[in-house]
Amino acid sequence: MIPRPTWYAWKVWRRNWDVFFKTYRVNFLPPFVEPVLYLLAIGYGLGMFVGEIDGVPYVLYIAPALLAISMMNSSFFECTYSSFVRMYYQKTFDAMISTPLSIEDVIAGELLWGATRSLIYATAMLAVLIVFGVVSLPSSLLVIPFSFLAGLLFSGIGMCFTAITPGIDTLNYPAFLFITPMFLFSGTFFPLSVLPEALQLVAIAVLPLAQVVTVTRSLTLATLSPLFLYSLAWIASCAAIFFFLSIHLMKKRLVV
Amino acid sequence: MPVKPIIEGQGLRKEFGTLKAVDGISFSVMPGEVFGFLGPNGAGKTTTMKMIECVSPATAGVLTVFGLDVNRDPRGIKRWLGVVPQETNLDPDFTAIENLLIYARYFGIPPAEARRRSEDLLSFVQLSEKRNVPIEKLSGGMKRRLILARALVNSPRLLVLDEPTIGLDPQARHLMWEKLKALQAAGNTIVLTTHYLEEAERLCNRLVIMDHGKILVEGAPGDLVRQYAGEDVVEADHTPGVVRCLEEIGARFEVHGDMVQVFSDRPKEVATRLLSDCNPGRVFVRRGSLEDVFLSLTGRALRD
Numbered sequence: 295m296i297p298r299p300t301w302y303a304w305k306v307w308r309r310n311w312d313v314f315f316k317t318y319r320v321n322f323l324p325p326f327v328e329p330v331l332y333l334l335a336i337g338y339g340l341g342m343f344v345g346e347i348d349g350v351p352y353v354l355y356i357a358p359a360l361l362a363i364s365m366m367n368s369s370f371f372e373c374t375y376s377s378f379v380r381m382y383y384q385k386t387f388d389a390m391i392s393t394p395l396s397i398e399d400v401i402a403g404e405l406l407w408g409a410t411r412s413l414i415y416a417t418a419m420l421a422v423l424i425v426f427g428v429v430s431l432p433s434s435l436l437v438i439p440f441s442f443l444a445g446l447l448f449s450g451i452g453m454c455f456t457a458i459t460p461g462i463d464t465l466n467y468p469a470f471l472f473i474t475p476m477f478l479f480s481g482t483f484f485p486l487s488v489l490p491e492a493l494q495l496v497a498i499a500v501l502p503l504a505q506v507v508t509v510t511r512s513l514t515l516a517t518l519s520p521l522f523l524y525s526l527a528w529i530a531s532c533a534a535i536f537f538f539l540s541i542h543l544m545k546k547r548l549v550v
Numbered sequence: 551m552p553v554k555p556i557i558e559g560q561g562l563r564k565e566f567g568t569l570k571a572v573d574g575i576s577f578s579v580m581p582g583e584v585f586g587f588l589g590p591n592g593a594g595k596t597t598t599m600k601m602i603e604c605v606s607p608a609t610a611g612v613l614t615v616f617g618l619d620v621n622r623d624p625r626g627i628k629r630w631l632g633v634v635p636q637e638t639n640l641d642p643d644f645t646a647i648e649n650l651l652i653y654a655r656y657f658g659i660p661p662a663e664a665r666r667r668s669e670d671l672l673s674f675v676q677l678s679e680k681r682n683v684p685i686e687k688l689s690g691g692m693k694r695r696l697i698l699a700r701a702l703v704n705s706p707r708l709l710v711l712d713e714p715t716i717g718l719d720p721q722a723r724h725l726m727w728e729k730l731k732a733l734q735a736a737g738n739t740i741v742l743t744t745h746y747l748e749e750a751e752r753l754c755n756r757l758v759i760m761d762h763g764k765i766l767v768e769g770a771p772g773d774l775v776r777q778y779a780g781e782d783v784v785e786a787d788h789t790p791g792v793v794r795c796l797e798e799i800g801a802r803f804e805v806h807g808d809m810v811q812v813f814s815d816r817p818k819e820v821a822t823r824l825l826s827d828c829n830p831g832r833v834f835v836r837r838g839s840l841e842d843v844f845l846s847l848t849g850r851a852l853r854d
């Protein structure tokens with residue numbers, strides 16, 4: 295019983311795209327402002343004391359982490375709170391499935407849109423990082439297509455929570471218990487190697503953001519991590535799994 | 551060649567856990583007909599509409615729309631369906647006209663054609679001046695009309711309207727009726743649910759009255775009134791004298807609060823008799839209505 299979305303999903307994607315660009319002034323501020331603040335405060339400020347990590351200046355070390363976090367936040371929150379609002383309060387999905395769109399198409403469109411948001415935000419942020427000269431070129435340009443894949447992964451995970459959450463408030467649990475710890479313990483601001491070995495293994499085995507950081511850092515530093523291929527494969531397979539799983543769960547929730 | 555029904559339901563059932571929301575109904579809707587589903591709250595009308603709209607699978611039974619099975623070919627059916635849901639679900643992120651344009655896109659209507667149709671439909675539902683207004687700034691009546699326009703954007707062969715005038719004031723309701731009449735005159739097939747009986751009487755060629763998931767009666771409004779309420783209804787104050795009189799005549803009557811309602815095919819005789827012999831206070835003779843049929847079939851107990 296694998297869900298079978300069709301190309302109609304792009305019509306749903308296009309609806310979200312239209313809304314996004316209706317309010318682009320609000321939407322475009324964060325990806326430009328946020329990295330500047332983090333780079334200045336943490337990269338240069340804290341970096342003064344940290345110096346180098348694994349032979350890399352601190353500001354260069356956290357630049358890919360900022361990209362990875364942005365991919366995660368822009369897609370995860372889109373497919374949790376925003377999708378929930380569209381589904382539950384706005385009844386947008388109900389309106390859509392009265393047309394030739396199926397529920398599979400609708401959810402697939404939402405996931406593709408979440409991935410696209412990740413791509414938009416990562417690209418905007420990358421531009422800022424290039425201006426600051428903290429990422430290597432041209433390898434860093436591969437972050438752009440990669441951010442879509444990473445975004446698809448977090449969209450799928452987020453949509454699974456949306457499919458099972460009783461209300462919008464309970465979405466705070468995955469936000470605080472899953473996203474926040476991941477934000478801190480995925481080799482973002484300090485290397486995993488300083489953690490106890492058991493925790494390191496857990497992070498490398500199951501934390502999606504740890505994989506995304508590994509891949510992104512390899513690209514922006516232009517030095518392949520030994521875990522690069524493992525992480526990339528991990529992301530690709532989990533993105534596929536959560537894509538179909540979330541559609542399946544949503545269908546169970548909405549088709550009654 | 552016999553005319554094929556647009557919708558045909560047979561032994562249709564829908565259960566939510568142990569609740570039988572729709573409990574084995576059969577009906578058919580013919581081309582060009584306005585077909586009504588009447589019933590108190592919770593009767594199963596919306597559930598039936600959702601099965602017709604291919605968004606809620608039936609627990610049992612057969613349902614075809616345009617001759618296609620709702621389970622096997624939902625996309626083929628939905629392509630030609632115009633839906634006004636009970637719950638307003640316009641897209642609040644867009645303006646009035648954008649709502650139509652985006653909806654048209656879901657149907658794969660090319661942009662230029664979508665724009666032309668949307669402008670026409672806005673003017674049909676008298677919302678042209680509101681074309682660029684965000685949804686939240688529209689009144690309840692305007693939202694319902696915009697939903698009707700949205701339901702027409704794909705030039706549907708069947709309109710499914712779930713309480714199209716719910717929550718509207720009399721002016722807005724009359725405007726909606728006018729639009730539905732125009733659609734009916736243009737030969738559209740329409741299925742609608744309502745619990746406004748006047749609405750059903752005005753609009754429907756044929757209707758069913760549902761309660762507790764079952765169809766109680768089916769027929770043309772006029773026939774149902776004649777059959778279940780009589781052409782005319784006599785009402786009088788509820789006094790012991792009146793009741794005694796009616797029992798003597800052997801007339802069929804019901805007591806509702808401080809009034810008695812007499813169903814008779816000889817209303818004038820009954821009224822004259824009451825006036826001359828029974829000292830009734832007030833006596834009214836009025837035409838029987840669908841409301842009489844409805845209340846006598848579904849009872850007067852309050853539903854929520």
Ligand SMILES: Nc1ncnc2c1ncn2[C@@H]1O[C@H](COP(=O)(O)OP(=O)(O)O)[C@@H](O)[C@H]1O
Pocket residue numbers: 550566569570571589590591592593594595596597598
């Ligand atoms: N999704 C659902 N889950 C459980 N019960 C439902 C659901 N939808 C409707 N019902 C129940 O089914 C019955 C019929 O509802 P509905 O079709 O909405 O009635 P109507 O439209 O005639 O007022 C009601 O008792 C209602 O509570």
Ligand SMILES: [Mg+2]
Pocket residue numbers: 595596597636712
């Ligand atoms: Mg209803």
